[in-house]
Amino acid sequence: MRYLEDFNKTLRSQRHDYLNHIQVIYSLMELEEFQEARNYIEPVYKDIVRISKALKTSKPAVNALFQAKLQVAEKNNIDMELEIKSNLNNLNMEPWDFCRIIGNIIDNAIFALKQKPSNRYMLVELSEDLRNIRLNISNNGDCIPPEIIVNIFKEGFSTKNEKGDGMGLAIVKEIVECFSGTIEVTSNDKRTSFEVILPKKE
Structure with missing residues (x-):
């Protein structure tokens, strides 16, 4: 139950932060700060991939x-x-x-x-x-x-x-x-x- 509760919390947090991440990346792209955008999105992407791998059963x-x-x-x-x-x-x-x-x-x-x-x-x-x-x-x-x-x-x-x-x-x-x-x-x-x-x- 504790694992399920923690997993649910992680998914909710990820979903809540999704729009904020998109807004930050969009703003960096608008400012042509491409390297900063890449640095920002890399850990976010890794987190999404990690969650996706654990959702396959x-x-x-x-x-x-x-x-x-x-x-x-x-x-x-x-x-x-x-x-x-x-x-x-x-x-x-x-x-x-x-x-x-x-x-x-x-x-x-x-x-x-x-x-x-x-x-x-x-x-x-x-x-x-x-x-x-x-x-x-x-x-x-x-x-x-x-x-x-x-x-x-x-x-x-x-x-x-x-x-x-x-x-x-x-x-x-x-x-x-x-x-x-x-x-x-x-x-x-x-x-x-x-x-x-x-x-x-x-």
Whole structure:
């Protein structure tokens, strides 16, 4: 509910400011201040694109979660990219369960990326084929050693020391398997990827 309320507030604010932005840009163009107009519109355009990317599914709660995580990523200097190629019409679980999956994996990725001094990147891909909905969340954080990967979904196991309770990924795995899905993690020096595959609703 909090994510939905924040998302609604963002949309209302963007709509309210739209006319003001157009007036400022028009005035700058009239004054032939073209570089100033470009400088002004660039952050406005990026904000509009970010909101548009988070609005692509049929599940408002999922859209709101994506918007919230985009904002968290931005505050932490993480370049988070969304590739949404499914409207989730055939999602075989309640949206809040899907949000728990997405949220926990993204939060882990943000934590990992915050350990890097710069060049922080995350890609969230949501797609579907004839049978399944696929979620792939990858980042360019440090490689996860094999001895950690084999334990990463165990309840109580955490790589965050005192900052984690070891429940997030255990919860994700439990939800995924409850709906006959699978989750796999792969990691190397270039990318760490969590892939979730969920059967579609029949």
